Amino acid sequence: FGGGILAGVSVLISAGPTREPIDPVRYISNRSSGKMGYAIAEAAARAGAKVSLVTGPTALKTPPVNEVTWVESSEEMYRCVMSKVPFADIYIGAAAVADYAPETIADRKIKKNQSEMVLRLRKTQDILSAVSASPKRPFTVGFAAETDNLEDYAREKLATKALDMVAANWVGRDKGGFENDDNALFVCWNGGDTYLPLASKKTIAEQLIRLIAERYHAQNSA
Numbered sequence: 001f002g003g004g005i006l007a008g009v010s011v012l013i014s015a016g017p018t019r020e021p022i023d024p025v026r027y028i029s030n031r032s033s034g035k036m037g038y039a040i041a042e043a044a045a046r047a048g049a050k051v052s053l054v055t056g057p058t059a060l061k062t063p064p065v066n067e068v069t070w071v072e073s074s075e076e077m078y079r080c081v082m083s084k085v086p087f088a089d090i091y092i093g094a095a096a097v098a099d100y101a102p103e104t105i106a107d108r109k110i111k112k113n114q115s116e117m118v119l120r121l122r123k124t125q126d127i128l129s130a131v132s133a134s135p136k137r138p139f140t141v142g143f144a145a146e147t148d149n150l151e152d153y154a155r156e157k158l159a160t161k162a163l164d165m166v167a168a169n170w171v172g173r174d175k176g177g178f179e180n181d182d183n184a185l186f187v188c189w190n191g192g193d194t195y196l197p198l199a200s201k202k203t204i205a206e207q208l209i210r211l212i213a214e215r216y217h218a219q220n221s222a
């Protein structure tokens with residue numbers, strides 16, 4: 001696959017969920033198996049790229065790419081990704097980063113002696129926006145996971161987060177999205193869009209890498 005379409009290109013990919021601790025035994029998280037992000041990392045490596053994968057906790061085998069860094073919280077993912085951005089030509093944010101995290105983390109297990117419990121959450125840092133706003137900005141690809149208005153939200157993310165490309169998937173349906181082996185994507189960029197119909201995440205990842213390589217090379221030769 002790929003014929004070296006990303007030979008010599010450094011690709012940084014985030015994958016999997018983040019875990020936001022409540023106390024030493026509990027956390028809140030998002031649904032994500034890591035399958036989509038890992039498939040993209042492997043497809044990029046097969047296309048000749050130098051791949052660095054930053055992954056939240058998953059049950060998957062470590063993929064055969066140049067570098068894999070395991071993180072847990074969105075804060076850790078943020079710091080790890082930002083430390084690698086200066087060395088990346090392309091960033092692909094496939095991770096399901098928690099949007100909110102507990103404001104305080106209890107240092108001991110919270111006892112269940114109350115009938116109700118209130119958790120105060122604070123917004124986490126938006127890694128994708130920070131990458132896109134960084135000084136040596138890589139070609140930046142965001143994901144959008146939506147239960148409705150997929151195309152509108154994808155185009156809105158492209159504009160508001162100043163991205164080069166958005167790959168949007170339906171989530172919470174029987175087929176595609178998180179945890180499944182298959183996915184379908186609506187992909188948009190400034191000046192175009194396309195659908196990648198339901199197929200294995202391996203196939204979808206290869207199609208996405210082709211699109212990214214095309215747009216990346218078009219931008220760099222302009």
Ligand code: PMT
Nearest residue numbers: 032033034035036093096097126127128143144145178179
């Ligand atoms: O892992 P799988 O089981 O294979 O499932 C794949 C997937 C459905 C998780 C994946 O294809 C996907 O859609 N990933 C993004 C999920 C998500 O968090 O979407 P979002 O619409 O909430 O976020 C939009 C983008 O902002 C994403 O690129 C996300 O990485 C990024 N983000 C979000 C919040 C935050 N604090 N920082 C971010 O960088």
